[in-house]
Amino acid sequence: MPNLSIQLHLLNVWIRVKLTKHFPSFENKENFACWRRDWIMDTIKAIELRKSVRSYLPKPVEAEIITQLVRAGNSAPKVGIFHTSVIENPGILGEINEEALVQYQNSGDKLLMGRAALEGYQPLYGAPVFFLFSAPFANPLKEATTSCAATCITIAATALGLGSCYIHSALQGIRGNSKLMEKIGIPFGLTPICGVVVGHSAEDSLSPHRSITENVNYCR
Template sequence: METMEAILTRRSIRKYLPDPVGRDIIESILRAGMGAPSAGDEQPWHFIIIDRHDLLEKISEMHPYAKMLKNSPAALLICADPNVPKFKDYWIQDCSAACENMLLAAHDQGLGAVWIGIYPAEKLVAGTRELLGIPEHIVPFAAISLGYPAEEKPGRSRYEVSRIHDNSW
């Protein structure tokens, strides 16, 4: 898939077939995430592969916008170590870039995926940290549900010329 095609046709997919997602595909998605730019190349991210149904179901019950995980064969949790030495306050942008790379890589692999925000909702951060045994200094940032799509959504243009300004507002 060409880059622009992937960007313009990627959609949030919340319904999945029960087929498992292979470890090789998951690792290629993780490689895409780790290929994202990061401030000072600090790469503050950590990733947790979640493919146990009981964990996916518990997250779907805890998070009001993660109901799709109940029927998802896998998810990837993006976490951050905000204590990086040089650029402490940039981990949010760094992890956001990793998430977008992973969503595009999943789409390229024929998977459906959706970004599920966790940070900065303290209750979700604490619940996710406790459920998955994440150390206190690591922040659960977002999850991405993954699966072979059981729904189709056509690409759509979001280009809006009224949002573009030349040289000043």
């Protein structure tokens, strides 16, 4: 296998060839270098602007964007297999909310019980799309694998101007509910691990995070 520098060079050449086919100006090395720099900066900016959004507009997400988000999730680092269920059906989203609320109410967890007691509270926050990730329960790295996919989708959603939120506790209403899992289309033998809701934010989803540096140390 070629070393990393050769692989990166080949990737760079491939990208330039593909872009030049559609944008002749990229034959100019300076134009291509500017585009590549801007593209990298856009990625970093999306990572920095990402935040958990818990309020969404009643507006669907375009099919083309959903396809892009699925591809982003499938591009994540992974160990073993995982499955993505893209849930847009209002009835199924409502059932997930209802089942999760019941679990919250009976959880004995003060935080979850407090949320369930809030009027109008929805564990999926009213988002129109829910990406649910499932993996074999026996995979010791199932949480890491599916969370990597979830992270890629949240960053891609931010870059596309959408809000998103990582979902975990709401899955209590899905696990063990074979009928609901069948409705969702989760393959036999896989267990729901985590998810991401995505939609058009009803709040300021692009406000910058407070920079946190206290949790970092460097060994140089």
